[in-house]
Amino acid sequence: MKMPVMIKSCSGLSDLDTLFLQRVADGLAITADVSRADVLLYCQRDHDSAIVVAQAKPHSISPLHPEDLLGKVVKQNAEPLILRTLHDGVGGHRQRVMEAGAPVVQEVYPVYNAQGQTIAALGIETNLIERERHRRRSRVFQRALFWLQQMATRGDLQDARRLEPFGEWDGIVLTDAQRRITYLSGIATNLYRHLGYLEDLRGKRLGELQTRDDELVAEALRTELCQKWRGEEQDRYWMRQVIPLFRYDPPWPLPTIISDRLSWRTDYRRLAGAVILVHDETEARRKQQELNVQRAMVQEVHHRVKNNLQNITAVLRMQIRRCQTEEAREQLEDAVNRILSVAVIHDFLSRSGEQKINIREVFQRIVSQTEQVVLRPDSQVRIELRGPSIYLHKDQATACALVFNELLLNALEHGLNEGTIGSVIIELTDIADNVTIRIANDGQPLPDDFSLEQVNSLGLHIVQTLVHDDLRGTFSLANEEGTVVAMMSFPKMPVA
Numbered sequence: 001m002k003m004p005v006m007i008k009s010c011s012g013l014s015d016l017d018t019l020f021l022q023r024v025a026d027g028l029a030i031t032a033d034v035s036r037a038d039v040l041l042y043c044q045r046d047h048d049s050a051i052v053v054a055q056a057k058p059h060s061i062s063p064l065h066p067e068d069l070l071g072k073v074v075k076q077n078a079e080p081l082i083l084r085t086l087h088d089g090v091g092g093h094r095q096r097v098m099e100a101g102a103p104v105v106q107e108v109y110p111v112y113n114a115q116g117q118t119i120a121a122l123g124i125e126t127n128l129i130e131r132e133r134h135r136r137r138s139r140v141f142q143r144a145l146f147w148l149q150q151m152a153t154r155g156d157l158q159d160a161r162r163l164e165p166f167g168e169w170d171g172i173v174l175t176d177a178q179r180r181i182t183y184l185s186g187i188a189t190n191l192y193r194h195l196g197y198l199e200d201l202r203g204k205r206l207g208e209l210q211t212r213d214d215e216l217v218a219e220a221l222r223t224e225l226c227q228k229w230r231g232e233e234q235d236r237y238w239m240r241q242v243i244p245l246f247r248y249d250p251p252w253p254l255p256t257i258i259s260d261r262l263s264w265r266t267d268y269r270r271l272a273g274a275v276i277l278v279h280d281e282t283e284a285r286r287k288q289q290e291l292n293v294q295r296a297m298v299q300e301v302h303h304r305v306k307n308n309l310q311n312i313t314a315v316l317r318m319q320i321r322r323c324q325t326e327e328a329r330e331q332l333e334d335a336v337n338r339i340l341s342v343a344v345i346h347d348f349l350s351r352s353g354e355q356k357i358n359i360r361e362v363f364q365r366i367v368s369q370t371e372q373v374v375l376r377p378d379s380q381v382r383i384e385l386r387g388p389s390i391y392l393h394k395d396q397a398t399a400c401a402l403v404f405n406e407l408l409l410n411a412l413e414h415g416l417n418e419g420t421i422g423s424v425i426i427e428l429t430d431i432a433d434n435v436t437i438r439i440a441n442d443g444q445p446l447p448d449d450f451s452l453e454q455v456n457s458l459g460l461h462i463v464q465t466l467v468h469d470d471l472r473g474t475f476s477l478a479n480e481e482g483t484v485v486a487m488m489s490f491p492k493m494p495v496a
Helices: 017-026 027-034 081-086 126-134 139-153 158-161 186-193 213-223 282-321 326-350 358-375 396-417 458-470
Strands: 039-044 049-056 074-076 092-097 102-114 119-127 169-177 181-184 227-232 236-248 255-259 262-263 269-280 356-358 380-386 391-395 420-430 436-442 475-482 483-489
Touching: 017 027, 017 039, 017 049, 017 119, 017 158, 027 049, 027 119, 039 074, 039 081, 039 213, 049 081, 074 081, 081 092, 081 102, 081 119, 081 436, 102 126, 102 139, 102 227, 119 126, 119 139, 119 269, 126 139, 139 169, 139 181, 139 236, 139 269, 181 186, 186 269, 213 269, 236 282, 269 380, 282 326, 326 358, 326 391, 326 396, 356 358, 356 396, 358 380, 358 396, 358 420, 391 396, 396 420, 396 458, 396 483, 458 475, 458 483
Parallel strands: 380 420
Antiparallel strands: 039 049, 039 119, 049 074, 092 102, 102 119, 169 181, 169 269, 227 236, 236 269, 255 262, 356 391, 420 436, 436 483, 475 483
16 A cells, blocks of 8 residues: 655655655555554754654554654654754664653664665654564564665665555564575464474475465565465465565665766665565454355345335235225325335345445435325426435434435425425435435425424324434424425434
């Protein structure tokens, strides 16, 4: 993934410098993960200040800076080592205390361009406990980590932006250029035991293992590019990522005079081996498979519920045709419409399986359904739906669909002269996680003495109950500039 940067905020950079710093930034994410540290890239802003142009937070440990520092300006008194490195081209390290009181070790490396000029400073900040853990690890690991951090300052980790994050429970394996294992972390040792390797693997060649490691490392060393593989071994699912590892002799480049100008040697880079990042995703895969099965079962249940509701409406329609009174027929038709509104929700859930539903699509389905079932063939009623897509939790969407169905029927039956002429305008608004639904019809106005508290309509009682109790919102019905406006407003429930 490409790292967001603010390199254009730096002063005095050429186009080539800007491209080079983008390469450096692309390697910061994996550097932060393996270093178990926060990594910050600084550029000169003016003589007395620097600006953070790239930031990488580790996935392998809690970050020291969970907040976004991109674009933060720092002064000499706050970051003396950063400013000194940018001015003098000489890095270093220091211990400091963060505002929260945590002791931190800060290592700073200069970043040079092709002409040997210091154009940035790379700051690696590690909490003191993690720093001590690193110091107690083998010298092989410490040396490889130093090489990796040097690669980051030189833009040699640009290809690593394709890699996935390295987590807390992932293992590290180091090899030399002959593909011989030189180091395994404790987690990596346990992961390889799952593959049946109980002995100490240090000193063994990767070709002796019945894994994909040797093939991946050989390809990484041949192409000098990172490699990634997912697959199944020994009934477990694995992801392995390989980073070719370079060493530099000397550690920092030395100037060379070529054609009367200062240049920098590029023949000091040597392939030293590879870093293998090992991730066991067996449990995650199995949980995902279980979730897929559960999702499929839930979708099937919603599908059957929808079918059963449609069967119920078919039976009720048969009963409507046998009704002897108009009042009974109207009551059953209202029941049919309510059931069909709930069936629309189950239809959406059966097709998507998601916990969130686009109520604009639901409303459009109810409008189409109403136009087919309620409106007469000679009707001149226009129903228009306006507003954005709004996604609600399935429970809220069900209540919302029932309310909308009641209000739409109420507008057609009581407002528009039994649904023969007029217009109904539905407007959806979603502002600051608060949803407003406005339904206006230009038909018969409400009586002057109209009051929701005194109304004796089952439909409006259903609306008020659902809005107040289920949606935790407000509802109003009033005359407004020649129209009758029903309006409900409610807060959105968080959707997982």
